[in-house]
Amino acid sequence: MPNSATRPRSTAGRITAEKIVDAALALTVECGLDNWTLRRLAAAVGAYPAVIYHHVGDRDAVVEAVLERVVGGLDLPDRTLPWQEWFARLLTNLREMLRLYPGCARRLALSAPSGSGVEVLREAGFGRESDIAYHLLIATACQFVAMEDDRDGVLTLRLDNTEEYASYHARLYEYAVQRCLDGLAHRLRELRGNDMAVS
Amino acid sequence: MPNSATRPRSTAGRITAEKIVDAALALTVECGLDNWTLRRLAAAVGAYPAVIYHHVGDRDAVVEAVLERVVGGLDLPDRTLPWQEWFARLLTNLREMLRLYPGCARRLALSAPSGSGVEVLREAGFGRESDIAYHLLIATACQFVAMEDDRDGVLTLRLDNTEEYASYHARLYEYAVQRCLDGLAHRLRELRGNDMAVS
DNA sequence: ACCTGAACACCGTTCAAGT
DNA sequence: ACCTGAACACCGTTCAAGT
Numbered sequence: 073m074p075n076s077a078t079r080p081r082s083t084a085g086r087i088t089a090e091k092i093v094d095a096a097l098a099l100t101v102e103c104g105l106d107n108w109t110l111r112r113l114a115a116a117v118g119a120y121p122a123v124i125y126h127h128v129g130d131r132d133a134v135v136e137a138v139l140e141r142v143v144g145g146l147d148l149p150d151r152t153l154p155w156q157e158w159f160a161r162l163l164t165n166l167r168e169m170l171r172l173y174p175g176c177a178r179r180l181a182l183s184a185p186s187g188s189g190v191e192v193l194r195e196a197g198f199g200r201e202s203d204i205a206y207h208l209l210i211a212t213a214c215q216f217v218a219m220e221d222d223r224d225g226v227l228t229l230r231l232d233n234t235e236e237y238a239s240y241h242a243r244l245y246e247y248a249v250q251r252c253l254d255g256l257a258h259r260l261r262e263l264r265g266n267d268m269a270v271s
Numbered sequence: 272m273p274n275s276a277t278r279p280r281s282t283a284g285r286i287t288a289e290k291i292v293d294a295a296l297a298l299t300v301e302c303g304l305d306n307w308t309l310r311r312l313a314a315a316v317g318a319y320p321a322v323i324y325h326h327v328g329d330r331d332a333v334v335e336a337v338l339e340r341v342v343g344g345l346d347l348p349d350r351t352l353p354w355q356e357w358f359a360r361l362l363t364n365l366r367e368m369l370r371l372y373p374g375c376a377r378r379l380a381l382s383a384p385s386g387s388g389v390e391v392l393r394e395a396g397f398g399r400e401s402d403i404a405y406h407l408l409i410a411t412a413c414q415f416v417a418m419e420d421d422r423d424g425v426l427t428l429r430l431d432n433t434e435e436y437a438s439y440h441a442r443l444y445e446y447a448v449q450r451c452l453d454g455l456a457h458r459l460r461e462l463r464g465n466d467m468a469v470s
Numbered sequence: 471a472c473c474t475g476a477a478c479a480c481c482g483t484t485c486a487a488g489t
Numbered sequence: 490a491c492c493t494g495a496a497c498a499c500c501g502t503t504c505a506a507g508t
Contacts, residue, residue: 087472110501120474122503127472131501181414182421208447215380215414222381248407251454258453286491309482319493321484326491330482474507481500488493 087119089127093137097173100138104225105175110134135179142176143185145169151188155196156253162189163213163249170214174221181214197260205256212252216245286318288326292336296372299337303424304374309333334378341375342384344368350387354395355452361388362412362448369413373420380413396459404455411451415444 095116099108110131114121128134146169149161170177184207193202220241227234294315298307309330313320327333345368348360369376383406392401419440426433 109499111499121501122475123473125502178421181418182425204443204446207443208450211415211418211443212411212447215418216410219380219410219414222377226381244403244406244410247403248411251407251458252450253454254457255450255452255454258457259450308480310480320482321494322492324483472508474505476504476506478503479501482498484497485495486493487495489491 087117087123087127089137092117092124092128093134093141096134096138097141100173100175103174104221105135105138105173105179107175107225138173139176139179139183142169142173143180148188151192155192156257158192159189159209159253160249163209166210166213167217167245170217171220174224177214177217177221181211181218184210184214197264198256199263201259201263205259208256209249209252212248213245216241216248220245286316286322286326288336291316291323291327292333292340295333295337296340299372299374302373303420304334304337304372304378306374306424337372338375338378338382341368341372342379347387350391354391355456357391358388358408358452359448362408365409365412366416366444369416370419373423376413376416376420380410380417383409383413396463397455398462400458400462404458407455408448408451411447412444415440415447419444 092113096108096113099113099116102108110121110124113134114124117123124134128137146165149158149165151158153161170180186203186206189209190202190206193205198205223237223241227237291312295307295312298312298315301307309320309323312333313323316322323333327336345364348357348364350357352360369379385402385405388408389401389405392404397404422436422440426436
C-alpha cells in the first residue's frame with residue numbers, strides 16, 4: 073500500500089476504467105494533458121501505476137480516452153444556418169470547450185475529427201474541396217487554441233498582464249477564424265465562376 | 272571518462288558553446304527539437320551533462336540558441352513585390368526551412384518573431400491591424416508546419432503512404448496560406464471602404 | 471481477474487570534488 | 490575556469506509474485 077503522499081484520495085469501491093478516465097480528465101483540467109504523469113494519475117485514484125495499465129493501457133491509451141470524452145461534449149449548431157454562420161458558431165463552441173482541457177486542442181488538430189461539417193460545406197458548393205476546406209477550418213481553430221494553451225504553460229509564474237494576453241488571444245482567434253471564412257468565401261466565388269465557365 | 276557508448280564522438284579541441292549548439296542543431300535535424308535529451312547532446316560532444324550547463328545553460332537555453340540559429344538562416348523576399356506575393360514567398364521559404372528542423376515551428380509560432388513583414392502590411396494599408404495580421408500569417412504558417420512535424424513524429428514506424436501524406440500536407444499548407452491571404456485581402460477592402468466613408 | 475511492490479532504463483538538474 | 494562523477498528526484502513501462 074503506497075503511503076498517503078503518493079495515494080492521497082481513497083476512492084470508494086473498485087477501480088474501473090471509467091474512474092481512471094474521470095481522474096485523468098480532472099488532472100487535465102488542473103494542469104493540462106501533457107503535464108500529468110501516469111504515477112500522479114495512479115495516486116489520484118488510489119492505485120499503483122500497473123493498475124492503470126490493467127484497466128486502460130499505457131499513457132497514450134488514457135490520453136485517447138480523455139480526448140474521446142472531450143469531443144463528445146461538443147454540440148453542433150443548427151443545420152439550417154448559412155455555412156459561414158454555422159462554422160463561426162461551431163468554432164466558438166470548440167474554443168470554449170477546448171480551453172477547459174489544455175493540451176487537447178493540439179491532439180485534435182492532428183486527428184481532425186471528420187464530422188457533419190463536411191456536409192455543410194458540400195451543400196454550400198465546395199464540391200470536392202469540401203474535405204480540405206473543412207480540415208483547414210478545424211485545424212486552424214485547434215491550432216490557435218493550442219497556441220493559447222502553450223502560452224499559458226510558459227507563463228505559469230508570470231501573473232502580470234495575464235488578462236491582457238487572454239483578451240489578445242481571444243481577439244486573435246476571432247480574427248483568424250474570420251479571415252479563414254472570408255478566404256473560403258472568396259474561394260467559393262472562384263469555384264462558382266469556374267462552374268459557370270464550364271456549363 | 273564516460274565509456275564509448277555514452278561518449279561516441281571525440282571532438283578535437285576544447286568544448287565551446289558554439290560546438291554544443293552545432294551538435295544540438297544536428298540532433299534536431301535527426302530526431303526533432305523535442306526528442307533529443309541533454310544527456311544525448313552531452314554524449315554527442317563527448318562531455319558530461321554538467322558541461323552543457325557550464326557553457327550554455329539548461330535544456331531550454333540550448334533550445335533557444337537552436338531557434339536563433341534556425342531563424343537566422345531565413346532570407347526575406349524582395350521588398351518591391353506586392354504584399355501578397357511577398358508573403359507567399361516568405362511563407363514558402365519558411366516552411367522549407369522549418370521542415371528541416373522538426374519541432375522548431377511550434378516554438379516559433381509562440382514567439383512570433385516580429386520582422387519587416389509588419390512594415391510590408393502597413394505599406395499595403397492595414398494600418399493599426401498590421402500587427403495582428405502579421406501575427407496571423409506567421410502563426411498560421413508555423414502551426415501548419417508544426418502539425419506536419421507532429422504527424423511525422425506519430426508515424427515513425429509506418430512507412431506506407433508516407434509520400435501521400437507529405438503531398439497532402441504540402442497542399443494543405445498552400446491552401447491555408449492562400450485562404451489566409453485571400454481573407455486578409457478581403458479585410459483590406461473593408462478597411463479601405465471605411466476610410467473612404469470617413470474621409 | 472486484479473493488485474502489489476519492486477525493478478529497469480531512462481530523464482533534467484545539481485553539486486562537491488578534482489585539475 | 491573547466492571538467493568529473495555521483496547523486497537527487499523524478500519518469501513510463503514491465504513483471505514475477507501474491508490474493
